[in-house]
Amino acid sequence: DAGVIQSPRHEVTEMGQEVTLRCKPISGHDYLFWYRQTMMRGLELLIYFNNNVPIDDSGMPEDRFSAKMPNASFSTLKIQPSEPRDSAVYFCASSARTEQYFGPGTRLTVT
Amino acid sequence: SQQGEEDPQALSIQEGENATMNCSYKTSINNLQWYRQNSGRGLVHLILIRSNEREKHSGRLRVTLDTSKKSSSLLITASRAADTASYFCATDHNAGNMLTFGGGTRLMVKP
Numbered sequence: 001d002a003g004v005i006q007s008p009r010h011e012v013t014e015m016g017q018e019v020t021l022r023c024k025p026i027s028g029h030d031y032l033f034w035y036r037q038t039m040m041r042g043l044e045l046l047i048y049f050n051n052n053v054p055i056d057d058s059g060m061p062e063d064r065f066s067a068k069m070p071n072a073s074f075s076t077l078k079i080q081p082s083e084p085r086d087s088a089v090y091f092c093a094s095s096a097r098t099e100q101y102f103g104p105g106t107r108l109t110v111t
Numbered sequence: 112s113q114q115g116e117e118d119p120q121a122l123s124i125q126e127g128e129n130a131t132m133n134c135s136y137k138t139s140i141n142n143l144q145w146y147r148q149n150s151g152r153g154l155v156h157l158i159l160i161r162s163n164e165r166e167k168h169s170g171r172l173r174v175t176l177d178t179s180k181k182s183s184s185l186l187i188t189a190s191r192a193a194d195t196a197s198y199f200c201a202t203d204h205n206a207g208n209m210l211t212f213g214g215g216t217r218l219m220v221k222p
Contacts, residue, residue, distance in 0.1 A: 102153030
């Protein structure tokens with residue numbers, strides 16, 4: 001298995017632009033998680049899905065953030081408009097039982 | 112909010128020495144997991160210990176769990192330079208496969 005796949009790996013954008021991060025979970029996993037990691041705040045859970053349905057989005061910082069999972073093999077995290085404070089590494093993880101499998105992350109820089 | 116709190120935040124040892132990291136949490140758990148993160152990479156699951164277990168081994172890793180003290184420790188024996196990474200504990204509070212991650216311990220093993 002290829003593991004969790006995220007794209008792009010790096011994204012540099014200007015303040016105010018829309019950013020879309022993509023994730024392909026491991027086949028057969030029915031849970032998908034989006035995290036954000038910064039030095040200041042550590043690893044934060046933004047939102048997670050079960051069977052493509054959002055279960056808990058209480059970690060989404062603002063309405064500028066949205067996430068979708070149109071099918072079992074694809075999810076997106078969108079930031080519109082982006083701000084410099086959104087700069088972080090964004091991880092997607094999937095699980096079938098309790099252990100989570102993380103993707104390599106997307107390093108987002110908003111200038 | 113982060114429930115797992117690791118101690119120490121940073122640890123530097125010589126190759127061959129043992130490394131011990133501790134984790135404390137606040138509310139009852141279903142299980143506790145340890146993850147490793149190499150610089151610039153996603154987290155990798157190392158070991159899981161269930162609430163009814165007290166100790167678990169995997170290769171050079173030994174995990175203990177004391178539910179009365181709400182704490183866990185991860186011991187890496189005979190450390191190697193390749194063990195240099197950040198180590199995170201994550202608690203499962205039986206909330207839909209959601210995990211709560213601590214702030215991590217940065218381990219440096221000097222050759």
